[in-house]
Amino acid sequence: MTMPLRERQYYFRDYYDQGEELVLEGRQLRCKLSSKFSLIQKYEGPLAADGPIAIVEQLEQGETLEQGNATLELEYEGTLKADGYQLNISKDGKITIAASNKRGLKYGMDALHQLLSVDDGKCRLPVATIHDEPSFSIRGIIEGFYGTPWSFDDRMDAVRYMAAHRMNAFIYAPKDDPYHRELWCEPYPENIFAQIRELKQECDTHLVDFYYCISPGNDLKFRSEADFASLEAKMAAMISIGVRHFALLMDDIDYTLSGENLHYLERSGLAHAYVANRVYTYLSGQLQEVTLAMCPTEYWSYWDTEYKRDIREKMHKGIKIFWTGYSVFAPKIGSKHAQENYSYYGHDLWLWDNIPVNDADYDRLFLDPVRGRYSRLGQTGHHAVVANPMVQWECSKITLNTMAHYMWNSERYMPELSWELSVREFAGELAEDMMFFCSQNLNSQLYNGGYxxxxxxxxxxxxxxxxxxxxxxxxxxxxxxxxxxxxxxxxxxxxxxxxxxxxxxxxxxxxxxxxxxxxxxxxxxxxxxxxxxxxxxxxxxxxxxxxxxxxxxxxxxxxxxxxxxxxx
Structure with missing residues (x-):
């Protein structure tokens, strides 16, 4: 089915099309590959052998496995943002994808799939140019809710879903995984660790970054070298399976210091900066490149505090900060609060958006689009947006698709249109029924309209x-x-x-x-x-x-x- 022009103009940041069409014989787009992206003359992304697009590999003698009907050139373009790409489809059958990283190449190939239609034994593509770059460099899902954690199968499906929707980060932080929070200092049992390893491998396959989170704030002793040794051992195990992205979560704890912790570090802001700095120093000594984000105890609010000042002045500038907006479930995240909180924390901000999470309303499903997010949030010190889904993974997909649209192009995001497209993708022929059911299940934490x-x-x-x-x-x-x-x-x-x-x-x-x-x-x-x-x-x-x-x-x-x- 041809992607309608209205959807192309919405889905891709800049789409140029003068109404011409490239028509090629055959039921498969068979591309002769030429790569200027690297000396490796192959496309490394997944392509099904019987899918609509095939890459014709070159043999040693210069012959082809089969006759191609188009040419595909891959190019490196360093001026593009990470994950961005340019796709050009010419009338002469030449297709060019330019990107600054492999994920950008993948998204360019995904765009080619979306534009391609096959009917009556012919391949049809619009003669078009796309320039597509994300509003946020980090876009993804944080499994950070209370309640029954997702199954392993759900997580594997979530990785594939993210990869197909231009999201690039899976952040593992289930509140009720005991080894994440309650038993943070204990190693994972081998069977659970093996699943995390397999999940990390699935992320690698689909070019999704896996983030491991740990939450030691309830009982960590700041002067205890044994506690820090346990913390480092937990991260070392993750490093051993290739994890390079981490988060230290100090949310939802009593952060009033007492006893030895109070005597040693005086204030909770100083204490949390101290712990984050030690973790960052350890990871930097183990890895050439490392990402560390920290969720402070004051992860919501819109005013300055002593705690935020201590984080701003004492914590290493390379550490990122999560926040959820001016409340845990923020109906609106506007420019004023975003800019002010960025200045209060003095670090790059990552929006932990509690949408469509229902752990405060276990009896409800939330099936509407994300609303009320500033269109230029990425220009206020925010480099990431990650969504916290419901316990019900499959049902979460409807809202998450709209979140993916916002994450990629917040400047053009239109909630109702994204909702329509998301429901249609999810339900197909039952889209009308699904939309009616969704409209009975709006997010009461964020939206009081409707019905x-x-x-x-x-x-x-x-x-x-x-x-x-x-x-x-x-x-x-x-x-x-x-x-x-x-x-x-x-x-x-x-x-x-x-x-x-x-x-x-x-x-x-x-x-x-x-x-x-x-x-x-x-x-x-x-x-x-x-x-x-x-x-x-x-x-x-x-x-x-x-x-x-x-x-x-x-x-x-x-x-x-x-x-x-x-x-x-």
């Missing part, structure tokens, strides 16, 4: 409109429960079943509204209400309970609950 169709129908107490709404909720949920994406059904199944329970509750409310004296109507309403309450999950739109509330049959109690108010 307008439901809100208007309830305000006017329009029973017919509500019937149509709940009929659609029923048919949508039923179709999604029959969908072939088994991982999605496993994760979202409880919410889809809850939606069907809401439909039954509405119909009980409707019978009460339209036939007050009908025998047994109150009992049925209580029965359906109890069925909804038995679920441990809920839709963000709370449609049936809001309907019951609109007619005075229920009242809201607290953040998440409702109570029936029927007369006995």
């Amino acid at each position: 307008e169709e439901l809100k208007e129908a309830l305000q006017s107490k329009d029973v017919q409109r509500l019937d149509l709404y709940f009929d659609r909720l029923e048919s949508t949920s039923s179709r999604l429960l029959q969908w072939g994406n088994h991982k999605f059904k496993e994760e979202a199944g409880p919410w889809l079943q809850r939606a069907l329970a809401d439909v039954k509750l509405w119909r009980a409310v409707r019978r009460k509204v339209t036939g007050t004296f009908e025998p047994g109507v109150n009992e049925e309403l209580r029965e359906q209400a109890e069925a909804c309450q038995a679920f441990k999950v809920r839709l963000g739109s709370d449609p049936a309970w809001k309907a019951a509330e609109a007619w005075g049959f229920a009242v809201r109690e607290g953040k998440d609950g409702y109570r029936l108010t029927l007369e006995s």
